[in-house]
Amino acid sequence: MAREGVQRKGTTQSPGRPAKVTITEIAQEAGVSVPTVSRVVNGRSDVSPATRARVEGLLRRHGYQRRPASPGDRSVLVDLVFNDLDSPWAVEIIRGVEEIAHEAGVGTVVSAIHGRAGAAQQWMTNLRARASDGVILVTSVLAPGLHEELRLLGVPLVVIDPAGSAAMDVPTVGATNWAGGMSATQHLLGLGHRRIGFIEGPPRLLCSRARLDGYRAALDAAGVPVDDTLIVPGDFYPESGFAGCDRLLDLVDPPTAVFAASDQMALGAIEALRRRGLRVPQDMSVVGFDDLPEVRWSAPPLTTVRQPLSDMGRMAARAVLDLARSVTPASPRVELATELVVRASTAAPRRA
Structure with a gap:
């Protein structure tokens, strides 16, 4: 996330220097994600009026002073996380996510976390460093601690083909x-x-x-x-x-x-x-x-x-970007229709 800070009135770090409250703290106080606060700070239009007013009010109250942009400031990012990337169907999901991300001017970080000791925790460490705007998890299970950490960071999560119970408190996209x-x-x-x-x-x-x-x-x-x-x-x-x-x-x-x-x-x-x-x-x-x-x-x-793998990727990307804008998806559980495609590998049996 861009290196922006807000100054909390009435407290000091050292004589004559006001303390700074982080974007994360502003997001938690506003009840929105960190990327949403960053969008307000940067004058982005993709934030609802009510959310924008709430965040701007907090920024004013804490005496926000925007820092100038620097070469280290980054683009908006969405994380797309698989267990493995050695299956062709992963490519189809990536294709759908990338299409929507490209239209929205959002970057995509693709990761695989299965089969390597500590890979999920390392991924979370990297995610914190780059301040991801949202996570799309594909047929994977995050340890409860990592799931809770995402929630505390205010990073929205959408799951494609949930591996565990459909009762997860996050939106899911699947097929029939x-x-x-x-x-x-x-x-x-x-x-x-x-x-x-x-x-x-x-x-x-x-x-x-x-x-x-x-x-x-x-x-x-x-x-x-x-x-x-x-x-x-x-x-x-x-x-x-x-x-x-x-x-x-x-x-x-x-x-x-x-x-x-x-x-x-x-x-x-x-x-x-x-x-x-x-x-x-x-x-x-x-x-x-x-x-x-x-x-x-x-x-x-x-x-x-x-x-419809590419469509599932598109749907999940739209949902996670909506959540990053504090827009609640119309339905938390989406199942796209499957369709039988008959080709030449099936015929009547030689013996009935």
Whole structure:
């Protein structure tokens, strides 16, 4: 944040020199974020009239004297935080966030915090140093202490695909995962498949559990008993799709179709089938979830559930920028619609 200070009347640091109250203290007293105070100080228009009046009143009361701009003053920033950045779907979310941030003249800092000791705490240390205007957290969990620290700093937080309970006291943006899981399974049922394998995502994630629940619901609605031996673990990455499909193929009565809870796992499943000399969809149909750009070029092009990843990024960016302006989002829980995209990886089973 710009190096601005306000002077508190009636106190002194040393004889003849008034003490300074920080922008953070002004923000806490006003009940707004630090970036909001900075916007008022810098004459930005993206602050509501009521908030502007409250902050300006406090600045006057404390005898604010604006420092001249210096080369060290920084641009407005939003932090975008992932567990990992080694998945193509992360690129789609970044694309959406960047579009809105660029339109607003806001910089984006992208971080990954999973798998490194102390990475989350180091990220928080860096965030304090750069005085971020807001944080977008993607399928990640912040330790309660870090979450509370964000709140005390007045840094707004929005979560994409919350990993934990949907009851978090922050706005969330997700997709209709349950409906997507149901539509993928119904598509396979409609083609005549009755033994449908499911490669699940990490069970700690709400989106994974919702896709599995949609799969179960579709089978139940069709009167097809759920066979738990057809449900195998996965982690959204290709290797687990490969291993999961191998496990399904080793069953005495293997499935005629596989629904993988991510496109990457679906591609891994297709490779497992290829290595066994089996063809898609002639020998087994495969459905994914996400509709990543590359799956339309896979062999064969993949039937999948389109998750509006870029739109989710855009929605989250708008929400966090609204919060930074002390504007409450219209809805704290947003779920964007998924859509089944039928391509060449699914067909009627060879044996009904």
